[in-house]
Amino acid sequence: MRFGLGQFTLQIPPWDNRTHADLYADTLELAALAEEVGFDSFWLAEHHAANDGYIPATLPFLAAVAARTRRIEVGTAVLLAPFHEPLRIAEDAAVVDNISDGRLNLGLGLGWAPEEYRMFRAEHKGRGKRLGEFAQVLKGAWTQDRFTFEGEHLQYEDISITPKPARAGGPPIWLGGNAEAALRRSARFGDGYFPPSSATFDTLPDLAANLLAMRKELNPEQPYRFGSFQNVGLGDDEDDAWRSIRDGVMHVRGSYMAWGQSARDVSGAREAVEPFEEQIRATCIVGTPEQVVAKMRPSLEKIDALGFADTFTSVILAPPGTPAERAREAVDRFARDVIPALRS
Structure with missing residues (x-):
């Protein structure tokens, strides 16, 4: 089991x-600290047109993180x-993968906010099938000379992208989603799957087992990965820990609503x-x-035992509005007091 930081x-x-x-500078410093203290990955989300500046461009920021880390x-x-x-994403991702020397992971999703679909004049109908084709196009562009x-939705004839990614086969493609069709799409076309951060931690082992069974049915020859994202608060007790992340978690959930x-x-x-505070708190580990170790260990051990090629859990320790110094303290404390215990 590996441990990530985010999604930011x-x-x-x-x-x-x-x-x-200021926030970008603080977050780049936090990514460097995460590497220093033993985290394995750093993750960003994407949304558009929100008046609080939710990051709309993930790959440029990840290039900056890659340049600050090794x-x-x-x-x-x-x-x-x-x-x-x-093809634009295939090229951009290949560049970031080369900057990072093969450290990029590309998670793809559909989004759901009506304003975003209107803003980009994107078709809502058929979006699931198009996502499956999107993943196939990326793989083809990364692995074939021509x-x-x-x-049904995407057509390309005799195209080539250069440079190719640094990682053989290209960055792993992770596909998320909740619906049965989304799970099957990930099992068929993805290299891995992760659920939304609103999923409760104790439901993940059953979900992971279901996905692995789908993978064996739809694409048994290729290795498959499973990851998850979890809001985690550390404190002197559960109430103190919840207070440390409450405002930021509530802001994010309220934004989605x-x-x-x-x-x-x-x-x-x-x-x-x-x-809805109590329901939201119930989805967090505090x-x-x-x-926190006692709450996370049973699910992590069950997932690890299933036989995925790779598993990770990424923790959201510093949701929006967390002061920089408190964010650094949370990252250091999780790395010092939680990760070693979960790996032992």
């Missing part, structure tokens, strides 16, 4: 007085495929979801380091 959204909620230049893997969780041209693809209603102003997002 790089939002600035109303109580955070930093500029995005070992830690970097990844998108997720890049929203309907809003991108596949590439032709004839799909607002976007589902076609709103892009998320200045009141935290307050909007206060009636407590002392010892309590």
